[in-house]
Amino acid sequence: MEENKFEFVQFDEESSEHIAAPVYSYWKSVWRTFFKNKLAIAMLVVAIFVIIFSLIYPRFSGYDIAAREHVMDFSRRYISPNAEFWFGTDNIGDSLFDAVWAAAGSSLEIALIVTAINLTVGIIIGALWGYSKKFDVIMLEIYNIVANVPFILILMVLSYIIGQGRWQFIFAMTCTGWMGIAYFMRTQVMIIRDREYNLASRCLGTSTMTMIVKNILPFLISVIVTLVSRDVPGNIGYEVFMSYLELGLDVNTPSLGRLISSYQAFMNVYPYLFWIPVAVLATVTISLYLVGQFLADASDPKTHM
Amino acid sequence: MSNNQEREVLLSCRDLKVSFPKGKEKFYAVKGATFDIYKGETFAIVGESGSGKTTIGRAIIRINDSEGDVIFKGKKINGKLTKAEDREVIKSIQMIFQDPATSLNERANVDYIISEGLYNFHLYKDEEDRKKKVVDSLKSVGLLQEHASRYPHEFSGGQRQRIGIARAMVMEPELIIADEPISALDVSIRAQVLNLLKKLQEEKGLTYLFIAHDLSVVRFFSDRIAVIHLGEIVELASSEELFLNPLHPYTKSLLSAVPMPDPEVEKNKKLITYDGSCHDYSVDKPKWVEIKEGHFVRGNDAEIAMYKKQIENK
Numbered sequence: 001m002e003e004n005k006f007e008f009v010q011f012d013e014e015s016s017e018h019i020a021a022p023v024y025s026y027w028k029s030v031w032r033t034f035f036k037n038k039l040a041i042a043m044l045v046v047a048i049f050v051i052i053f054s055l056i057y058p059r060f061s062g063y064d065i066a067a068r069e070h071v072m073d074f075s076r077r078y079i080s081p082n083a084e085f086w087f088g089t090d091n092i093g094d095s096l097f098d099a100v101w102a103a104a105g106s107s108l109e110i111a112l113i114v115t116a117i118n119l120t121v122g123i124i125i126g127a128l129w130g131y132s133k134k135f136d137v138i139m140l141e142i143y144n145i146v147a148n149v150p151f152i153l154i155l156m157v158l159s160y161i162i163g164q165g166r167w168q169f170i171f172a173m174t175c176t177g178w179m180g181i182a183y184f185m186r187t188q189v190m191i192i193r194d195r196e197y198n199l200a201s202r203c204l205g206t207s208t209m210t211m212i213v214k215n216i217l218p219f220l221i222s223v224i225v226t227l228v229s230r231d232v233p234g235n236i237g238y239e240v241f242m243s244y245l246e247l248g249l250d251v252n253t254p255s256l257g258r259l260i261s262s263y264q265a266f267m268n269v270y271p272y273l274f275w276i277p278v279a280v281l282a283t284v285t286i287s288l289y290l291v292g293q294f295l296a297d298a299s300d301p302k303t304h305m
Numbered sequence: 306m307s308n309n310q311e312r313e314v315l316l317s318c319r320d321l322k323v324s325f326p327k328g329k330e331k332f333y334a335v336k337g338a339t340f341d342i343y344k345g346e347t348f349a350i351v352g353e354s355g356s357g358k359t360t361i362g363r364a365i366i367r368i369n370d371s372e373g374d375v376i377f378k379g380k381k382i383n384g385k386l387t388k389a390e391d392r393e394v395i396k397s398i399q400m401i402f403q404d405p406a407t408s409l410n411e412r413a414n415v416d417y418i419i420s421e422g423l424y425n426f427h428l429y430k431d432e433e434d435r436k437k438k439v440v441d442s443l444k445s446v447g448l449l450q451e452h453a454s455r456y457p458h459e460f461s462g463g464q465r466q467r468i469g470i471a472r473a474m475v476m477e478p479e480l481i482i483a484d485e486p487i488s489a490l491d492v493s494i495r496a497q498v499l500n501l502l503k504k505l506q507e508e509k510g511l512t513y514l515f516i517a518h519d520l521s522v523v524r525f526f527s528d529r530i531a532v533i534h535l536g537e538i539v540e541l542a543s544s545e546e547l548f549l550n551p552l553h554p555y556t557k558s559l560l561s562a563v564p565m566p567d568p569e570v571e572k573n574k575k576l577i578t579y580d581g582s583c584h585d586y587s588v589d590k591p592k593w594v595e596i597k598e599g600h601f602v603r604g605n606d607a608e609i610a611m612y613k614k615q616i617e618n619k
Contacts, residue, residue: 017449017464024456026412196407200469203366204422204476205395218412301411 026301033298040294047287054105054284058254063098066252070094078270087276090263096273100280103254108284110166110249111235114173115228121178123224126185127212131193136186143183146176155238156247164250173238181227188223192216222300229292233285240281256281312343315512316365316480320373323357323364334360336536337373339593342480347506347513349527349544351520351559357536358516359403362482365514366400377480392426399473403485405465409457415468416453419443422476442475445508446501463494467501474505482514487522499526520563524548529599532556535581538593542600550619552602552612555579584608 034040070076070093081088087096129139158172189212192198198215206214217224236256242248243257251258256277263273297303321338324331335357342348350358364371367383375383382394399422402408409418419439422428429435440450446467457465466486473481483502487495499522505511517523523530524544531541532555540553551557558579565571584591589605596602596612604612 013447014449017447017452019452019455019459021459023454024459196402196404197410199368200400200402200408200472201410201421202368203395203400204472205392205425206421207425210425214413214417215410 024304029301029304030295030298033303034294037294037298040291040298043287043290043294046283047291050104050284050287051108054101054108058098058102058105061095061098061101063094063102063254065099065102065254068092068094080270081272081276088270088272090273091266096276099254099259100256100277103256103259103277104280104284106166106249106254107236107239107256107281110170110173110239110255111232113170114177114235115231117170117174118178118181118231119224119228121174122181123185123217125178126182127189127216129182130186130189131208131212131216139182139186143179146179147183151176152241155242156245159242159247164248166249166253169239169242169248173235181231184227185220188220189216192219222296225292225299226296229289229296232292233289236281236285312346314341315344315378316514317341317376318361318365318373319376321361321364321375322372323360323369324372334536335364335371338531338533338538340531340538340541342512342514344479344512345506345510346529347515347527349515349517349523349530350533350538351517351523351530352533353518355535356533358518358533359484361533362400362484362514362516366398366482367394396422396426396428396476397478398480398482399476399478401466401469401473401481401483401486404489405462405469406489408469409465411457413456414453415443415455415457418457418468419453419472419475421472428476438475442471445474445505446471461494462490463497466490466498470498470501470505474509477509478511480512480514482516484516485518486515488518495522502526520559532559534579537603538601539603540601546597546600550597550600550616552596552600552615553604554583 070089073093076089076093077091079085079089081096085095085097087100090096090099125139129135154176155172158175159168162168162171193216198211201211201215239248239255240257240260243255244261246258246261248257249255259277260274260281263277267274318338318340321335322333323335324333326332338357338361340348350361352358360369363369364383365375371383373383374381377394377398380390382390386394413421416436416439419442420435423435423438429438436453439453443450443452448464448467448471452460452464452468457468460468466489470486486502487498490498502513503526506513513527515523515527517526527544529541529543530547531538532547532553533539534555540547540551540556542550547556548560551560554577558577561574561577565574584605586605589607591603591605591608593601593603594609596609597616602609602612
């Protein structure tokens with residue numbers, strides 16, 4: 001062994017600090033995880049298709065629920081699904097295809113507005129509720145009172161008082177609907193609130209608002225996405241249920257609940273009239289729910305590794 | 306340390322009490338702590354778990370409310386402060402936390418974590434100045450510039466603790482409360498972090514309040530040591546004095562528990578067990594007495610007389 005063939009290796013402190021992994025980006029990792037899942041992509045396509053069809057198609061189809069323009073044309077009634085009328089026609093001669101998408105659009109629109117209002121109010125109040133111990137004492141009492149009254153009862157009483165219609169229904173849904181979300185957020189915030197890095201932020205003089213926005217809410221993205229994915233289909237469900245009981249929307253607002261309720265009489269004679277709206281309802285809610293769930297999974301950083 | 310009187314007192318605690326609600330009563334975790342921290346020194350508080358050492362640190366940085374006085378640079382800082390005073394105190398006193406795994410915000414990158422204090426008080430001229438401060442502070446703790454865009458979960462425990470140190474240092478504080486900064490770290494990197502703290506102290510003239518339970522580290526690291534037991538400081542002296550002349554039985558038992566890297570010594574070592582009932586405080590109440598210059602001990606008149614004899618016999 002010749003010693004001159006060996007040389008001392010120097011310990012390089014800087015290279016020991018180097019991180020070889022590529023730079024991590026939260027949202028990029030979310031999308032990468034999401035698009036890895038084939039079912040997620042399929043559901044996203046279905047959901048986008050459903051949303052575009054229900055929100056945009058009715059604007060071009062010229063369908064007007066109040067017009068009843070073909071009511072005198074008896075030859076147009078009860079046509080089974082064919083090339084001209086994809087979903088057939090109903091008891092007053094309107095194309096079911098147009099009616100169903102107009103109804104789905106209006107149901108979806110209402111559900112999205114209600115979810116947006118409930119989530120915004122619920123998250124803001126819930127974050128403060130979980131963060132402030134003084135606010136908690138008051139809010140818990142209010143919550144206990146409201147939570148003990150069934151939500152359906154509140155909905156029914158409110159729609160009897162303020163009447164039926166799109167905005168009345170949205171008001172009834174959001175009047176106390178945010179409370180459940182706020183309570184859920186309160187618990188989540190409390191779990192994170194006392195972690196040590198929040199103490200560190202307080203030692204650095206960070207304000208409460210900054211703490212909520214920078215230290216707490218980023219940890220709850222996946223929880224919030226889960227909430228959205230549960231709430232949109234849930235609110236569609238409430239709207240359908242209330243309209244089915246002829247309490248939610250007025251007669252001149254198209255809605256899946258109204259359609260299903262008015263066509264259920266034909267369940268045996270013209271089954272397509274009943275089952276097509278039900279199938280559309282299922283497609284809308286299931287696809288939105290699944291996309292939300294997959295997105296919630298992907299937004300949990302534990303799945304990014 | 307004979308010139309204690311001449312040195313500048315940076316922080317002093319007078320009869321500091323911290324209580325937590327226990328049902329309708331109050332539980333005192335710290336029952337009247339009195340000590341001074343001089344500018345530029347490392348003052349250590351040692352004690353067992355639950356003795357209140359962390360609580361003292363948190364009372365000083367005002368996470369916990371406290372009774373008594375905490376006086377920083379001549380001003381009382383516990384209790385109500387004006388906004389400007391509050392700002393000043395936050396900038397001057399910073400903290401390093403025990404567990405680097407939980408003390409960093411996982412959803413923020415290192416750049417934001419280090420800049421957090423700078424953002425809060427707008428301690429930079431422009432964006433460039435802020436970036437420069439972040440990079441300087443990263444380099445001062447031995448990290449690289451490229452780490453600024455990384456997230457905490459990508460770092461090792463030692464690196465994370467150094468990020469925590471950089472976050473405190475960027476505020477250019479005068480007093481740093483280090484709450485067991487190495488307890489959660491691997492033994493192999495403890496020395497690295499301690500040496501870094503020493504280096505930064507020399508460069509910036511910092512004062513440390515070092516909270517620990519590991520006496521062998523404390524002896525190496527600090528100038529003066531306070532021993533705390535069940536919320537009471539029982540003995541306070543310079544490091545060498547405390548190790549040479551421990552007076553309080555609790556200090557003696559703590560010192561006897563320090564492991565020696567010598568099998569012969571370890572085999573023959575007699576452990577001293579501390580039992581609080583060895584004090585009879587029913588009639589003769591204990592006091593906080595300076596028994597020798599710079600050496601304080603808690604005891605009643607009889608015990609003080611005994612401790613004095615011990616010192617003379619040495």
